[in-house]
Amino acid sequence: MxxxxxxxxxxxxxxxxxxxxxxxxxxxxxxxxxxxxxxxxxxxxxxxxxxxxxxxxxxxxxxxxxxxxxxxxxxxxxxxxxxxxxxxxxxxxxxxxxxxxxxxxxxxxxxxxxxxxxxxxxxxxxxxxxxxxxxRKKKNSVSKIIGTSDEVQEVRDTIQTLKDIPNTIVLVRGETGTGKNLVAQTIHYESRWASGRFMEINCAALPDNLLESELFGYEKGAFTDARAAKPGLLEVSDGGTLFLDEIDSMSLPLQAKLLSFLESREFRRLGGTENIKVSTRIVCATNAKLEERVAEKEFRKDLLYRINVVTLQLPPLRRMGDDAVTIAEKVAAGFATEFHKPFEGFTPEAEEILKGHDWPGNVRELRNVLERALIFAKTPTLDASDLILLKSDAFAAPEDDSDAFKFRSRGSLEDLEHAYIRHTLAEMKAPFSEVAKVLGISKKTLWEKRKKYNLDEEVEALAA
Structure with a gap:
């Protein structure tokens, strides 16, 4: 010292x-x-x-x-x-x-x-x-949102516009793996709320009762295990930002309670009698089509109106062209530093693969591919052979019988689950409650699987 x-x-x-x-x-x-x-x-x-x-x-x-x-x-x-x-x-x-x-x-x-x-x-x-x-501010500065396309520039411009706007709710939309969490953190650290805390919660990861207590907190004795009072994330992030990921997974009763808070900026802890007022900024994210959820009466129309004040639409990686290579270079350079290995870029063949692959998992999938590539790379320049991609034939529909399901040999269980749910959705063309019954899972689980594998986009592509 x-x-x-x-x-x-x-x-x-x-x-x-x-x-x-x-x-x-x-x-x-x-x-x-x-x-x-x-x-x-x-x-x-x-x-x-x-x-x-x-x-x-x-x-x-x-x-x-x-x-x-x-x-x-x-x-x-x-x-x-x-x-x-x-x-x-x-x-x-x-x-x-x-x-x-x-x-x-x-x-x-x-x-x-x-x-x-x-x-x-x-x-x-x-x-x-x-x-x-x-x-943290440097790590989450707006410059970390890479890309030269109009869509990406619009995202950066909107974040800058929001810098000093108080209490505006932001909805970040995009497929799984497009960087919604990064955008939410950038919104926080590029604003006057940066001195407060950034808190996040995945609404699909908790059952309703736990999610409610995590958000709003509870008083001592509110339920059997409530031995002491606990502030919720809305309180903890007062003066900062609360990021609600996968907001479409909230139950209708909890959506109503969230809407009430967004209207008044006040809430009560579970078991409490006093109103608590906070100045927490709310950023929501989803990869679901909320308008369809509203039509299916699984998402409140008034809540959609309330959170849809400012919307940021993140483009999928397959539409980003040369920007996909720029992002890949940044990601690969980070892994090279972490692994203490040299990295000097990609061969032209590797760049064509990066730009041409459909990237169903977007940047999350890209990171996995590049992490594996950097671990096993023999040269500082990554070639096409270094990029091991998910085989597209794992999801190929059988040509001889539309009611049959086929799967390539030596595929992973996760690939098999992905392919079978995709096949069932495309083949049945039925309400999700019926598809869930055929699959032997709950409707909520089916929603989670659809989001995990980005199945809405894939099923639409099959139908087109």
């Missing part, structure tokens, strides 16, 4: 020398000044110290004026004021202006040591937190 640099400012040179000796014995690097103006002059050509210990009442520049000067220069470091008893009220006022704390003269050395240690620890934690936020 580097040595902490402390500056002592007091117009009495004896006090400055005493504190310098004491703090140097404690392992600090210390500089003492009798004039605050002399210390401020050094900031124009050097780095600021880690902490300033200054007298409040001084003839040239007072402790209050020193605090203001540091703020004007954009320097955020802990400042501890030393004051006589008659000036305590002024010191308290200085704390409202940003001073860390104050010491009353004559200063108790042990109290000074403890206060300095606390201030430096808290400042270090604050700096670390700010660095984490800066890294």
């Amino acid at each position: 580097s040595q902490k640099h402390i500056v002592v400012v007091d117009d009495d040179p004896k006090i400055g020398d005493l504190f310098a000796k004491v703090l140097q014995r404690d392992g600090y690097a210390v500089q003492a000044y009798t004039r605050a103006s002399d210390f401020l002059d050094t900031l124009d050509s050097g780095d600021p110290p880690d902490l300033v210990l200054t007298d409040l009442m001084m003839p040239d520049v007072s402790g209050m004026q020193l605090l203001e000067a540091l703020s004007d220069k954009g320097i955020t470091i802990p400042v501890i004021l030393m004051t006589a008893h008659s000036s305590v009220q002024t010191a308290v006022e200085a704390m409202r202006m940003g001073a860390f704390h104050y010491l009353q003269k004559p200063v108790n050395l042990e109290e000074m040591r403890a206060l300095l240690s606390k201030a430096l620890d808290l400042y270090s934690d604050k700096q670390e937190l700010q660095e984490i936020k800066r890294e």
Whole structure:
């Protein structure tokens, strides 16, 4: 750990020398000044110290004026004021202006040591937190949304437009694997909500009762296992963003409760009686066709109207042409760094495959293909033979009998499930409740499988 640099400012040179000796014995690097103006002059050509210990009442520049000067220069470091008893009220006022704390003269050395240690620890934690936020913002900046097409540029432009718009609900639509989570995080970190927390929940991953308690929280005794009160994600992300992925999986009663919150920005915890108001920004995402869900009475029309204020439509990878290669280069470079392997790009044959494959899993599938390619690559340039793609014949409909189902040998169980559900949907052309009964699964499970495998798009392609 580097040595902490402390500056002592007091117009009495004896006090400055005493504190310098004491703090140097404690392992600090210390500089003492009798004039605050002399210390401020050094900031124009050097780095600021880690902490300033200054007298409040001084003839040239007072402790209050020193605090203001540091703020004007954009320097955020802990400042501890030393004051006589008659000036305590002024010191308290200085704390409202940003001073860390104050010491009353004559200063108790042990109290000074403890206060300095606390201030430096808290400042270090604050700096670390700010660095984490800066890294997250950099990681999720709008520049990370790669592409030159009009569709991609429209997504970037909309995110920038939303930067300072309060309480606007955003709906992100796109096939599975198109980067809806990345877009949601970018919306958060590129906005004034970035100082708050980004929380996310997959609405398809939890049963209704758990999803409700996760969103709205609960009071002690609200149900059998509620031994203590717990805030929900709407509270936790107050001042930040809550991302509701696969919002189409919510039950109708829970949709109604969410709609009520979106209208009023108030809710009650489960078992609670007090209304809680939050300023959480809501971003929703889905790969389902919500209009069809509304027609099937499985999604509320009024909720669709409410969340459809601003819609971002993410293009599938198969429509991105040359951008698919650009995205692949970025992804592959990341894996190359992680695996400590060289990467110099793709051969022309590999680029043609990247642009020509239909990518049913979109960027998620692309990442899996490139991760495997980088692991086994023998050369820095990836060739077509390095790109092992999902065989399209796994889903091929049999030519001789439309009612039969055939599957290639040595396919995975997941491929088999994908192919059979696809075949059944295309062959039956019946309501999903009937298809679910034939498959021996619940209607909710069928919805989840359709989204997982992007079956709506594939079945439509077969029918075309």
